[in-house]
Amino acid sequence: DQQVKQNSPSLSVQEGRISILNCDYTNSMFDYFLWYKKYPAEGPTFLISISSIKDKNEDGRFTVFLNKSAKHLSLHIVPSQPGDSAVYFCAARGVQGAQKLVFGQGTRLTINP
Amino acid sequence: GAGVSQSPSNKVTEKGKDVELRCDPISGHTALYWYRQSLGQGLEFLIYFQGNSAPDKSGLPSDRFSAERTGGSVSTLTIQRTQQEDSAVYLCASSSIAGRPHEQYFGPGTRLTVT
Numbered sequence: 001d002q003q004v005k006q007n008s009p010s011l012s013v014q015e016g017r018i019s020i021l022n023c024d025y026t027n028s029m030f031d032y033f034l035w036y037k038k039y040p041a042e043g044p045t046f047l048i049s050i051s052s053i054k055d056k057n058e059d060g061r062f063t064v065f066l067n068k069s070a071k072h073l074s075l076h077i078v079p080s081q082p083g084d085s086a087v088y089f090c091a092a093r094g095v096q097g098a099q100k101l102v103f104g105q106g107t108r109l110t111i112n113p
Numbered sequence: 114g115a116g117v118s119q120s121p122s123n124k125v126t127e128k129g130k131d132v133e134l135r136c137d138p139i140s141g142h143t144a145l146y147w148y149r150q151s152l153g154q155g156l157e158f159l160i161y162f163q164g165n166s167a168p169d170k171s172g173l174p175s176d177r178f179s180a181e182r183t184g185g186s187v188s189t190l191t192i193q194r195t196q197q198e199d200s201a202v203y204l205c206a207s208s209s210i211a212g213r214p215h216e217q218y219f220g221p222g223t224r225l226t227v228t
Contacts, residue, residue, distance in 0.1 A: 004155075032215040043117070043204055043219035044156070089155060093215050099144065099163065099208075100172065101217060103155035 003027050004092050006104035015113050019077040023090035023104055026071065031094030034101065035064060035075045038087045048075070052094075080111045115140065117220035119205050125226045126195055134190045134223045138207030145188050146208075146217060147180060149201040156204060162188065163210070195227045 005024045013019045021035075031052050036044035050057040050064045050073070057064050063076045077084055087108050091101040118137045126132050138145050147159040158172040162182040173179070177195075182188040192199055202224050206217040 006155075034215065034217075036219075041221075043119075043206075043221045046216055046218060049213070049216060091156075099161050099214070100146065100158040100169065101148075101156070102158070103148075105153075105155040 002105075004090060004102050004104040006088075006090060006107050008107050009105070010108040010110070012110045012112060013080050015082060015111050016079045019075075019080045019084065019109055019111070021075040021077075021088050021090075021107050021109065023073050023075075024071060025073070025092055027092070028068070028071065029094065030092035030102075032092070033064070033066060033073050034091045034093070035062075036089045036091060037084075038089060038106070044089060047088075077109075082111050082113060085109060085111045117205055117207055117218055119203075119220040119223050121223060122221065123224045123226075125228060128197060128227055129194055131191065131193045132195055132225065134192075134203050134225070136188045136190070136205030136220060138186065138188070138205070139209075139218060141209065142207035142218075143185065143210050144208045144214065144217075145182055146206040147188070147190050148204045148206065150204060150222075151201040159190070159203075192225075195225075197227050200225055200227045 034049040035047040038044045048062045066073045087106045089106045090104045120135045143164045145162045148156040160180045161169040177193045180190045202222040204222045206219045208217045
């Protein structure tokens, strides 16, 4: 039962353009959604989060959009930089008050010069 | 300030042996989590500690897995009689109950290989 899904295993974007990473979820009880970035041989690094009562949160080059009716969220990176090349995970929290995060399977983003 | 630290960074063990993995959370963080990431998969929740409350063990895959958190700080994840399917990267995270408790901060992980 995959409650959080990232359907694109990989994405390639040209430097300077917009990167859009997508995530779908099935459980409407999640209260927070988060994006993490992971480099090889390192732990995930927190990027940005959004509460389920919001539809947008912005932090510098990163913006997360939440569409609750579609149970869909996306991460926009503008402009994309070579250092953004990594695996991106979306995660969701809060089913039945649980603190654990439920993760998607990740999308490998490659920024081409 | 110092982040979450984990040791060892790599562990190779023979099938059937026991292993202990250690996590030192961010100072002042009262919540501590263990996850694991198998090859090509997302992160899978194992166990959660919050202060002196009973831990949430709902993610532990079998009774060979156990974890302790001593003094509200350092945690040890123990895997008994390791199997090849236990091979994965084991990640520890911590969060603060104040502010934004949903934001979990991860350590670098322990890569466990069972031969």
